[in-house]
Amino acid sequence: MSATPELTLSMAHRLLARSNDGILAFDRDCHYIFWNDAMERISGMRARDVVGQKAFDLFPFLVETGEDRLFHRAVAGEEVTSHNQTFSVPGTKRRGIFDGSYGPLFDDAGTIIGGIGIIRDVTEHRRAAELLTETEQRFRTMADVAPVLLWMADPDGLCTFFNQTWLSFTGRTLEEEWGVGWAEGVHFEDFQRCMDTFNQAFSQRRVFEMEYRLRRADGEFRWILDRGSPRYMPDGSFAGYIGSCADITERKALEDKLRDAVQARDEFLSIASHELKTPLTSLQLQIDSLERQLQIRPEEALRGGRLASGAKAVSDQADRLARLIEVLLDVSRINAGRLTFECSDVDLVPLVKDTAERWRPDAAQAGSELIVKVEAASGAEQLVVHWDRLRLEQVLSNLLSNAIKYGMGKPIAVTVLGRDGGARLQVSDQGMGIAPTDQVRIFERFERAAASRNYGGLGLGLWITKQLVEGMGGSISLDSTPEKGSTFTVELGR
């Protein structure tokens, strides 16, 4: 075994020179007697300029920060420390923060001849820590004022942070939401799907997006869109997830409404196209036939009323097309709020009688007798209301056409009653009737109680009728029993 080498003074100097911490020594009067390389780096001052100088003359900050007392206590034999002291070196303009550790310096006889100090420059460390605190604080502030719900999960999938917006939304504390506590607020129908999405994304470190219902503080479940994204430490290691959520309840409701509206519009376009093509088909065939007959059998076509009957058929179909287009325009006007009324004094009695007369042939064809009853109050001859005459005729026509279509060939009654401050118009059939569940629906657009599409028409008649009546300040109601018939009642103000 070789003998342990003895540490020489020069070896001790080199040892001290290698230290990353500053090492200094001073005599009982606080004159520096040692200043290692690290102290040169920290202070920016060479040992030769420092050694022999009195510490407090050279560095006034020692007095300003009270560090001088530690020098004296070390000389008195105490071990003392200081933390986060600021320093500023006059000649070099170096400033920073240091931790100091002081103690007595003994000679070989054990007598205190001064003190030693170990100085650690913590400037960068402190700045980094402050920056981190500031960053963290800024994040919390931003998170708490953000209008979205934010959460963070650790690498095990446990949620460790919820912003104030989240906590206010759910009305729960961070402790309650912590870990998987938040999932208690998820609607049970969405829970499993939610957990599956979360866990699957988590295990694959994928960005995920999910929608679920979350219980709000007031107990109402709200639709939430939650987007989660994995986050990583600066060294690239997985740190967990961060996620943001928005309340999309209103948006979802709007989307549903929009989808319904688009569907209704498509349905309408499809029905409208079908209804327009029907008269167009016979119109086209009639014209083609006339053309063909005139071409190959001109004599015969011009004789025997062929031309006249063809022209009549063409004209009928053109009328039908015009009526359909009028209905479509009404729909468009109503939708755009551009429906206007030209009101004047209208005597209901002749209007109802004339309109009924026009529908009598159609009623007869369907096998229905049309009965008009007038019940004027106090024997008055007239029943005058201030309404739009053409629109009133349209209302009655729509109701009559409806009664004929669904009246199953049974009698149809039109009744006009004089009432205080107005009149009442009723159209009753004894046909198939309308089930109670359908009685509100039939006044809506594109609805008809009869099996969809098996009856011609746009399914707009009653909707338009209701819009017209209400537009003129009246009201319409329905009283119907399935298999017994329906009575539509229109109340008209003056």
Place this chain on the structure above:
Amino acid sequence: MTDPGALMEADAHRCQGVLVVDDDDAIRMAVSQALREEGYEVATASNGRQALDWLHQCHRPPCVILLDLMMPVMDGLAFREEQLRDPVLAGVPVVVLTADGRAAQRPAIRDVTRRLAKPIRLGALLDVIASYCGPGPRTLTEQSASRC
């Protein structure tokens, strides 16, 4: 009667009738008038039920059925399903008249070989009818008369 080709040929000569099934009065009138003017025999029905009743009563099926799809009581699809279930009627060719492309995609209707989209042109209608029933008898007569 062992040769199916001969049967078809015999039928083509014998059977000239067309059944028009449509709920719209004006279309039924326009189609039947146009076909009668070519000399075809035409029967009409305003829904699938009426058409089936007529087919069950007639002892000689028509050479072709023109079928609308959207009709009350029994629509074209239900008619077609009933027709395919009846071995006597299943073979009668059907030409669908439709204004609705989507309805024509239903299975029982999809198998129908011919389809006429509304609005129909007379030329296309006569071509389709002629492909099943031969040229209009009246046109034929007029043509042979003019050749004499």
